[in-house]
Amino acid sequence: MSDTLHRDERIPDSLAGQRFDQAAAELFSDFSRERLKAWIQQGMLTLDGTQARPKDKVRGGERLALHAVLEEDTRWQPQAMDLDVLFEDDEVLVLNKPAGLVVHPAAGNPDGTLLNALLHHCPALAAIPRAGIVHRLDKDTTGLMVVAKTLKAQTSLVEQLQARSVSREYDAIVTGVMTAGGTVDAPIGRHPKDRKRQAVTASGKPAITHYRVTERFRGHTHVRCRLETGRTHQIRVHLAHRRFPLLGDRIYGGRLKLPAGASEELKELLRSFPRQALHARRLAFVHPASHEPVEWRAELPDDLLTLLDYLRDDHRMMQ
Structure with missing residues (x-):
């Protein structure tokens, strides 16, 4: 099975000086770098109408034209x-992801991922880049x-994401008591010393x-977050940057803090909570076929509901 793909993008000035394949990966992020490099070498992805080398530098302002035939990706096995x-038609599928499920195969997770499950659920997705996955949730984030x-x-969905018109709202439980809401407008990029982490950095992408x-508790706060951008680990990095890290976050959470006088049950729950307390609760976009606005909501999973119940009980008992 194959299909023909046509896309055009203009290279922004912010990417001036980058390699052609690097700029292409930024603009066509729904394709793997390996596939983009192959299309460049085959002349299917051109720069201002001419074939260029992956290593050639871009100036900014050039036109990228992608005209490629998509073949089925046989690297990943259906499982x-x-x-x-929650919803499925001929164009889209909306699902509620559980904690512990990796979205895309990688070196440490070659199978058992959402992508493998999608290929089994809908074999035709083998012909769609990344099996139709257009955005991700971290392994331990639900929703x-x-x-x-x-x-x-x-x-359509990639264009809506790039235009920041997809509405994504999350529930999070953070360490610390917030006095009010706000906005974090701070660029995110790779951590300068730890390549597995993200960080607020001047050289990062806008976020x-x-x-x-x-809801506020004695040592924690239940907050609702809305994303304008979709950077890797964005909520986790931004709230940690504000010194309100997500409860249970092993990467950005810092040292565990227990409310003074908390019950042994609550202390044990906080010590053992196995994941960052983050849940994608609401998703809205324009349907690619009907062009009508559509929206879904997913209730909090049981582990977060239990956590909130314990925090409420602790708050009431100490008043």
Whole structure:
């Protein structure tokens, strides 16, 4: 099975000086770098109408034209796994991702991922880049994701994400008591010393997170976050930058803080909570076929509901 893909992009001045393949990876982020490099070498991805080398530097302002035939990707094997599908039609699939599920295969997770499950659920996704995955959630983050089932839907969703018109809202439980909500407008990029982490850095990409307080406890706060951008680990990095790291975050959470006088049950729950307390609760976008606004919500999973119950009980008992 194959399909023909046509995309055009203009290289922004901010990418001036980068290699052609690096700039292409920024603008066509729904494709792997290996596939983009192959298209460049085959002349299917051109620079101002001419074939260029992957290592050639771009000036900014050039036109990238992608005209490629998509073949089925046979690198990843379909695997039967339970998926909590909330909605599905011919164009899109919306699911509620559980904690512990990796979205895309990588060196440490070659299988058992959402992508493998999607290929089993809908074999035609083998012909769509990344099996239709257009945005990700971290392994231990729960909640809503949308998957494109056609090239048309994928192009539409990627364009909406780039235009920041997809609405994504998250529930988070953070360490510390916030006095008010706010906005974090701080660029995010690779940590200068630890390549596995992200950090607020002047050389990073623009990143904006809005947050508001939902409920306060003695040593924690339940907040609701809305993303304008979708950088890797964005909410985790931004809230840690504000010194309100996500509860249970092993990477950005810092030292565990227990409320003074807390019960042994609450202390044990806080010590053993196995993941960052983050859940994608609401997702809204324009449907690629009907062009009508659509929206889904996913209730908090049981582990976060239990955590909130314990924090409320602790708050009431200490008043």
